[in-house]
Amino acid sequence: MGHHCCSKQKVKRGLWSPEEDEKLVNYITTHGHGSWSSVPKLAGLQRCGKSCRLRWINYLRPDLKRGSFSSQEERIIIDVHRILGNRWAQIAKHLPGRTDNEVKNFWNSCIKKKLLAQGLDPNTHNLLPSHKTNNIHNNGCNFSHSNPKPTSLFSVNSQMTDASVNMNTPFSTLLSFPPTDNNFSSPTIPIYELLNPNAVWTNQEQNPSSLMGSASSVSSSLLNPSGFDSVQENCMWSGSFQPMEITKQDEMLQPEQQVLKPQLEMMASEVEMKKADKLSDEQNNMDASFVNSNFDFDFMESTLMPCGTFYNASPMDQFAWDC
DNA sequence: AATTGCTTCAACCGCAACCCT
């Protein structure tokens, strides 16, 4: 029985043979796919159009990057998933050459388990209840709130109606997304925060910029390609923040972190540019920045409610994450 | 060597959104 779209056809199912692949590749490279429903017939395949499309997108496309995921890709998946949840197609857009199916499989077969091993709920990215006490004991970390503090990149602010990002924004840009809300006196993230893998804050008073985006956790993640030691080693939600001199950054970076340095420098550069834009905007109109933006509300929605969890940044609901 | 259990990932399914007439 085939799909409803091709139920009248006699279609083959299951794995594709090399011959079928060759037929499909030959046809699409010379004619393009056009209407997928007509591809099987024109390409001489006994498959349904849907199957052809899937095979092309997930396996035969020439721009696909095969092979295992790099630690950087892994980190990006985790960080974007933290924002978007199981929106694999959107996540895959941040990983050139990767398909949603590939990302989904990698998540289910690998990342999910690693997060669980770290005591993190793969759906919410929060600490699992059973691991909270363990982490307190293991890391000397302490927090006195009934709700876990999610690791979401952005926390809530009802006045935040602007962002220069949308769902098509590459994650490198997204990472450098600076706060634009006027409530924040320090709307951008200092470079040393981006480059310091140990830059964490005990609460929002210590780091106002963390209200808008925990870029610190992202950057520390990027600087930590293994990707799964942030909780245990850095205790990313607590600990003391010790700004480093920029000139000492390079020395502090591990060899694998050096690989990411260009990206981080680019991020820092973008932050500085946005900082300049921000200052300019503020001078022109304190309120205008929310009007003329290309803000994507779909992004906003998914940002604010990742996996049904949500961090309310109300002052009445602060956490005491003391070490 | 045979069996069993586990993991991975390609492929399928069903649904929703979109497009066209």
Next chain:
DNA sequence: TAGGGTTGCGGTTGAAGCAAT
């Protein structure tokens, strides 16, 4: 506006491969 066709997406399945016994 309605309806049919197409496309895109996320969840699920099951075959293949591998490791343990």
